[in-house]
Amino acid sequence: MNRSKRAFVRGCLGGLAALSLPGIASAASRNKPLSRQLSIYNANTGERWSGEYWRADRWNGVFWEGATYHAEGLAGLNHVLRDHRDDEVFDIKPALYDALFELIHRTGHRGDVILHSGYRSKKTNDILKKYLTGVSRDSLHTQGVALDFKLDNQDLMQTFKAALDLKAGGVGYYPEKDFLHIDIGKVRYWWDQWDNQVVSLVNKAKGAS
Numbered sequence: 001m002n003r004s005k006r007a008f009v010r011g012c013l014g015g016l017a018a019l020s021l022p023g024i025a026s027a028a029s030r031n032k033p034l035s036r037q038l039s040i041y042n043a044n045t046g047e048r049w050s051g052e053y054w055r056a057d058r059w060n061g062v063f064w065e066g067a068t069y070h071a072e073g074l075a076g077l078n079h080v081l082r083d084h085r086d087d088e089v090f091d092i093k094p095a096l097y098d099a100l101f102e103l104i105h106r107t108g109h110r111g112d113v114i115l116h117s118g119y120r121s122k123k124t125n126d127i128l129k130k131y132l133t134g135v136s137r138d139s140l141h142t143q144g145v146a147l148d149f150k151l152d153n154q155d156l157m158q159t160f161k162a163a164l165d166l167k168a169g170g171v172g173y174y175p176e177k178d179f180l181h182i183d184i185g186k187v188r189y190w191w192d193q194w195d196n197q198v199v200s201l202v203n204k205a206k207g208a209s
Helices: 003-019 022-028 070-081 094-107 122-129 156-166 196-208
Strands: 035-042 048-055 113-116 148-153 170-174 179-183 188-191
Touching: 035 070, 035 094, 048 070, 048 094, 048 179, 070 094, 094 148, 094 156, 094 179, 148 156, 156 170, 156 179, 156 196, 188 196
Parallel strands: 035 113, 170 188
Antiparallel strands: 035 048, 113 148, 148 179, 170 179
């Protein structure tokens, strides 16, 4: 495949990635930032990465033209989301970054994403499952499609509401631990403590699915 054909394919894939999540596709028709940037602070290592990982030329009403994921940006994000326990870096699915970006964009948040857990190696996951409750043997963290985080200086409930509306995958609400889980697996919801407001929001989200 020659260079021009490869560039065309990359552009199409980058554009179609925005349409792979229903919430992102609908939002794209309303508000269309041509650049996607993230600022992530890893609470475990004290590292911060901030920059652009995706850019497009324009939205033509059907798909993004000239859409490209930046290898350097993705590499920086993958590094800051690495398993800090054994320093293993993994190729996180770009759609996870897109879901996080859209979530931030919807809430109007300005500031860092405080990362609690990104990629998790199988070895690390087995150890955590042995000593902690609530750790799945087949955790999506081990597949590079999940992260636990909070948006700095934003009420966790506000972030939770936006994540429910996004419908990009799983959403776990952990107010006791002060973080939110999102993934790009099946759409589903859970929480770590009973709360009538949470139950009401989840039931509403299920009804709108």
